[in-house]
């Protein structure tokens with residue numbers, strides 16, 4: 001087998017041997033005492049990371065499962081949802097809202113720009129919405145939206161519930177759900193948490209649960225009330241990916257051994273290394289200053305290098321995989337991830353390899 005090329009794409013990201021070992025533990029039944037103990041063991045630490053007193057639910061689906069479920073549980077069919085759009089994932093959420101038969105309205109800015117609080121305030125002042133969706137960290141563009149400021153706007157509109165995706169920012173920066181008044185906070189396994197793909201985590205506020213209770217036709221698999229009922233007995237509604245929960249438990253051990261604040265600081269340092277490299281090499285940033293992600297960098301290809309050749313050479317010579325730009329940004333940008341377990345040492349290795357490749361282009 002060829003050596004595994006290490007992933008520096010912004011998801012799925014590299015999964016450590018230790019996490020894979022936990023993922024490979026023998027499977028146990030999901031209705032027994034052993035599983036309940038496992039579920040209870042991850043629960044307290046998940047609540048701490050979510051900044052919530054609410055239960056944190058484990059969904060055997062990718063993030064999109066919960067992103068769609070949040071709409072189905074919180075917005076009635078034909079109800080109004082405002083989708084904040086500034087990149088591939090947030091644009092897609094608008095599409096998903098429409099496919100679910102919700103009346104979706106766009107708060108759309110150009111890719112690379114952040115969602116600003118005054119724009120949100122304007123939209124909300126102009127009409128009543130059942131919910132707003134926001135992607136905290138737009139992985140496609142490297143923009144981190146100003147979550148605290150946007151949450152403050154939403155708190156002035158208590159009839160509108162706030163659904164926030166933190167797939168690529170969770171555990172890398174503080175996201176205090178209860179303090180900010182977020183109604184559904186969700187993340188996925190394969191990005192900021194550096195777990196294998198296939199699991200999502202979410203929590204729902206009391207008023208989100210009350211709203212869900214009034215919603216007809218919530219279905220079964222993603223019914224928030226089913227999650228709540230089962231969580232009371234330390235279980236999931238249907239058979240979960242037990243392997244993911246073992247991997248999650250191992251990851252939480254690591255996160256709390258490092259310290260949550262130290263983990264945040266590490267992401268800031270590794271991200272700063274990438275930013276220094278971008279400046280030193282005469283590239284630009286796709287996101288404006290003040291709104292740049294701390295978990296990935298979307299590099300603007302201002303030097304007009306052959307990005308595809310860079311990606312290819314880096315993989316062939318150094319066994320590192322980076323992303324050559326998302327969708328319409330292909331070739332115009334490339335993305336470097338510092339999510340998950342990366343350290344100053346490993347990020348420096350990537351940057352040194354990039355230097356070598358750039359010299360040969």
Ligand SMILES: *Cc1c(COP(=O)(O)O)cnc(C)c1O
Pocket residue numbers: 011062063064065089135137138139140165166167168188191
């Ligand atoms: C990758 C990503 C998603 C989609 O995740 P899936 O695991 O493919 O469902 C959603 N939101 C953001 C911000 C992402 O980066």
